[in-house]
Amino acid sequence: MIDPGARQTPSFRAMENVNIMSITQIIIQSQYARSPEAIAIRTAITLDRAGIRVVNSDDPGCDISELPVGSVEFVLSGLRKRLVKAPPVIDYPAPLKRFLLREIRSSILINEIGGEAWIKTRGHEKSFEPGAANRPNLCGINPQTLVYASPFVRWLCEWRCYVANGRLLWRERYDPDGPDDAPEPSERVIQEMLGAYESSGDAPAGYVMDVGVLENGKSALIEINDGYAIGFYGKITPQRSRDYLRVLIARYEQIIGSLKL
Incomplete structure (x- = not known):
């Protein structure tokens, strides 16, 4: 176990289970x-x-x-x-599908635009912000844009869980407009997600799990964000x-x- 207060070497070689090259x-x-x-x-x-x-x-x-x-x-x-x-993009990994608690399907923009789904782009290129498919500002975007589509759900809160080398480091709430008294995501469910992802062998060395609480009180996975670019x-x-x-x-x-x- 790493002592968080211990002094690290110039290349952070004290990090657990990481094959570190020298970062200069x-x-x-x-x-x-x-x-x-x-x-x-x-x-x-x-x-x-x-x-x-x-x-x-x-x-x-x-x-x-x-x-x-x-x-x-x-x-x-x-x-x-x-x-x-x-x-590869890892928004919704197969080992964590059961934690989504909602249907998320692959589609293209032309099949969803003007409809009632919540959509976000698939892939690294983000040509629009996630949100309602019936927004007028989507009309100028390539209709063949790859998207994920899902039904609208109401999140009471959204939390980000930071993970490195299979270990949950900390978690923090990040949604700007949820109720202040919203229940926190279940620690048990978070650990189940972490265990399922890590045991699958698909989890990257660094990533974040965005987890929230639905209006029915159940904890669910929002998405995974790859650790190379995270807030x-x-x-x-x-x-x-x-x-x-x-x-x-x-x-x-x-x-x-x-x-x-």
């Missing part, structure tokens, strides 16, 4: 230079005296020893420059700063090591 520099996308994500990263590096340079740039760099941090598009651009394939929610503390960086590095190292072109 972290490149934060310029528009996120003052974001919670950037503050957490700089906090972790400063506290642990890791000897890793942190810079802001609109260029994600091309060296595998440089960790790009920013939007999905920014990080994927960095992977391409490192001659690494984009990882930071909650209070920035030394331990959470380190853990956030653990998720990013664990996933980056895995991608670099297993998905070269």
Whole structure:
């Protein structure tokens, strides 16, 4: 077990079960230079005296020893420059299907537009924000856009669970408009999700599980977000700063090591 307060080596080799190469520099996308994500990263590096340079740039760099941090598009651009394939999309993994508690089907925009479904894009490219299929602003988008479609459900709350190397590091509520007295997701159900995903062998080294409580009181999976580009929610503390960086590095190292072109 890692002592969260222990000093790490320059390449964070104390991280559990991670085959770490030497990270010499972290490149934060310029528009996120003052974001919670950037503050957490700089906090972790400063506290642990890791000897890793942190810079802001609109260029994600091309060296595998440089960790790009920013939007999905920014990080994927960095992977391409490192001659690494984009990882597969893992929004709704098969091992976690039973935890969705709603039908989510693959479709194309033209088959859903104007209807009553809730839709979001499939794939890395996000041509529109998730939401109602009958929004007028969808009319100008390619009708062949791949989407997920599902019935509307009401979430009482939404929580993000940060996971690295099979271990739940922390969780934090992130929905802006749910009731303040909403029940928290069941810890038992969260652990069941984690166990099912990890035991399947499909779970990446770093990711987040977004979990919520439906209006019927049941805890359900909202979606999985890959750990190469994730937001930071909650209070920035030394331990959470380190853990956030653990998720990013664990996933980056895995991608670099297993998905070269």
